[in-house]
Each structure stands twice: as structure tokens, then as C-alpha cells.
Amino acid sequence: MTGWVKIAGLGPGNEALVTPEVTAALAEATDIVGYIPYVARVAERPGLTLHPSDNRVEIDRSQHALEMASEGKRVVVVSSGDPGVFAMASAVYEAVDNGPSAWRNLDIQVLPGITAMLAAAARVGAPLGHDFCTINLSDNLKPWEVIENRLRLAAQADFAMAFYNPRAKSRPGKFERTLEILREECEPERLIIFARAVSRADEAVRISTLADATPEMADMQTMVIVGSSLTRTIDRDGDPIVYTPRFITKAEG
């Protein structure tokens, strides 16, 4: 049997957002590796071994997947969202890069998924419909100064911004600091969206402005999207629509 590793994106949580490609990989797998809540989304069946692991052991988990594939197993590494966006794909390749040379020629594939920022954007309208940037606000893996510099340059470029991992108990002041930087660089009316658990039963979406936003509006499960200077709302019954026009210099109707 020839082993392989498929690093698969399960999307934001709703099964209707899992691609058929990922579903087929899960059906062919002998072993599933991943963070506990993502592995819990895979149904048990004869011939399939589940290997749930804790958060923050991404390299151990990756090495385990690569070792099993070397032995001929068909291993799916499950990620939420898209594996290439602040998820397991880079971790697996870091393990390959620093591992035995035989791992380089293993059959390793990334199967894309619906990443959280695009599910969140879809829910409120089209806030990422023009140029944007995507920043992981966690400073576990990079200096905070890098994040602060990127926030300021992104605001100066007038990108819309999508933030992953905005707030953790271990760094409570950092999201407050993020809001301060954005208020220094942008106007108070700038739109900011807090989208928690999009597509899941406990989904909660809040549309605010930099003037009104508070750090408590985000937790580690929240996707935060900040509009560009052109992002606007359309009022209607219920929550407004939020979108960024495709045009910079003119409106078209």
C-alpha cells in the first residue's frame, strides 16, 4: 500500500461547506490526525483510526502524520477552514523541511476549504470585495512589533483587513492595542465586523464602527473584518448589508 498525507480543510463548521474532494479523502483514509474538535467532526468507521491531539502541538502532529504515511497509511490531517490559511499546511511543511529527507518525496497534498474570513464576509455581504489583507493577530509565533507595523501599513494602503485569532486570554491587552492603532490610522466611522462561529448553530455576527468597538466584542473564535475607507452599509429590515464597491473613483448604478 502506498501511503499519503492529505491536509484537508473542513471549512468553518457546517457540513454543507465541506467540498466533495475532502469528503472523498476522509472516506479513503486509514488515519485522521488533528486538533480534538476537528477530528470530532469525522465519523468513526471500521478501518479508520482517529488521532485527536491538543492545541499547540502542530509539529508533533505533523511528524506523526508523516511517519504513518511513510509506513503506508493514508492519513488525512484535518484543519478547520482552509489548511493553507493559519492552519496545518505550513506546519506539515515545516516538519518535512526539518525531517528525514525521505519525507520530501511522500505524496502530500493540500485540499482547500472555505476559510473563516470568506464565510464571515459572505454572511454580512461583500466587505472583502476589493483589495484586502489577512493578518494573524496572535503574537505566539511572531513579534508584536511586526503585527503593529503591518496594521499601520495596511491602513495606509487602504486595504480591508481580516484578522484571525484576534484575542486570547494569554494576551488580553493586544486586541485593545489593535483597536487603538486602527483608530490612529482610520476615521471613527470605519466599519468593523465581529463574526463568531459562522455557519454553526451558535453563530453571532455584530456590525460596529471603530468608534463603538470594544475589545470584548472579540474572542479567539471570532473573525474580525475591518472595512476599507470605501466599505459601506445598505440599511434594510434587520442587520444592514456591508459591502466594498469594486470602484474607487466612481459609483455605477
Added chain:
Amino acid sequence: MTGWVKIAGLGPGNEALVTPEVTAALAEATDIVGYIPYVARVAERPGLTLHPSDNRVEIDRSQHALEMASEGKRVVVVSSGDPGVFAMASAVYEAVDNGPSAWRNLDIQVLPGITAMLAAAARVGAPLGHDFCTINLSDNLKPWEVIENRLRLAAQADFAMAFYNPRAKSRPGKFERTLEILREECEPERLIIFARAVSRADEAVRISTLADATPEMADMQTMVIVGSSLTRTIDRDGDPIVYTPRFITKAEG
């Protein structure tokens, strides 16, 4: 009958990358609206009317969809990739914003899809595994100076970059200018990926550097991804893997 509009992402081309949510919407639709090659991906059936239209008529197409939904039709507006990323979602909301007020309370939903940059990234490894930005290089809808400014600030922020619509016959010199700006801001060894028709039969992916890249490597069907300063390759038999580590200050193995 209560009409609706669903703006649906068909992904990059392969049917295995279409979400079940989108497949279900297509099955319930009475009318499909979109650019000719995307509408051609939807199978004809009794009770379904296909309305293919030419490129660059996004607002006309959006108004048509909204009018039909007002009359009780169930309309799917098809986009390639994700509708919220340089596709039909912003166009539909521009039409709503500038249209009759009754359109605001129509049932309009965006159904996310696999956008081209994430399919392209998955194919080569994980080049967007750290902070990145996404820029539409077309200056049809915004001044070229805005694009140039964004390219420079993105390079200074050390974002990886994903470019949509890099090159068109109508603006042949602009992608050459893009490469010049990047060469001014980044080192010659900086990785650049040209990914054409990812997931389709005619897929062609090329991994190069800024020093070696030429404008002819891209056309309008090509997704271009430029790495950050930390993006690296892993050599192996065949094409190398390209990935961006999750870490900035240290390697972990």
C-alpha cells in the same frame, strides 16, 4: 412563491471543489445568471432557465437577477471561485444600493466558494501560510497609482501577495511595471508562482523568482502569488514545495 438571489461560488473549475451548499442552491433554482463560461458549468434541466451574459456587464446582470427575484424567481448568480473576492457579490450589492428600495429587503445570500488564490496555494504547498494580501491588478475600476502604492506598502509590510487579473491585452505594460516595482522593493530571489487554470485539465503551474520572472508568464487566467521574504522551497523529485513558515523569529523542527 417567494423569490431569492443566491450569489454562488463555483470554485476554480473542478466539480469536486463545489460545496454541497452551492449544489443544493443550483438544484432549487429557477434561473441561473452569470458570465457565459460559468453558466455553461450548470446542467440544463426542465424548469431551469439559463441566462448567460458577456463579460463586463456585471451591473446589468445583477439588476436582471434582482428583478427576477422580485417577481418570485429563485435566482442563482454564478461566480467562479468565491463570489466575495473580485467576483459578483460586490456587483450585486452595488445594484441593490443604487436600485429601488424594495430590493433591499429581498432574500439575498452569498454562498462562499474556493477562491483561486487558495486553490493555487494548495497546489504548490502553503505560500499563504502567514500574513498576506490580495490585490486585483486590473486598473479598469481603480487608478493605477492606487495599485502601485498598495504594491509598495505590501512589500514594506512583508506580506505574501496574491494577484488576481494580472495581465490583459488591453494593458500589456502594467504587469511588466508590477514586476519592476516588486524588484525595487524585494530581493531578486523572492519567489513568485504563476498558477494557470488550477484544478482544470489544462492546469499549468510555474515556480520562479523575481529575477527570472517575465511578463509573459502570466495571462488573465493566471493567479500570481509572490512570497514574503520568509517564503522558501523544499527540493524534491519534480517541482519543489513552496511554503511560508508560521514563525518569524525562529525555526522549529
